[in-house]
Amino acid sequence: MLQFALRQTLIALLLVAPALAASKPEQRGKAFARANCARCHAIDRTSASPNPLSPPFRTLHKRYPIETLGEALAEGIYTGHAEMPSFELSPNQIHDLLSYLKTLE
Secondary structure, three states: OHHHHHHHHHHHHHHHHHHHHHHHHHHHHHHHHHHHOOOOOOOOOOOOOOOOOOOOHHHHHHHOOHHHHHHHHHHOEOOOOOOOOOEOOOHHHHHHHHHHHHHOO
């Protein structure tokens, strides 16, 4: 009985651990987007952007290859409207945000 319980626990850990480990950058990227971008942009798969002029994140890959956004995020994104703050992200933040954006493609 104990051997069966240990085997079940081991199987559960083997199934869950890779998913948790693989999702950390995506989770951090989503948290960054929620904290810094969700005021204007839809950051999920279904909702509308609060600011109609701000593209939903789920459509960004249709405009730009997600990988190419890394340079813009590193140099700073500046726009012509006052509502969007300028951003200069660290390499780790860029990796996390791009990882999250890839999940929305």
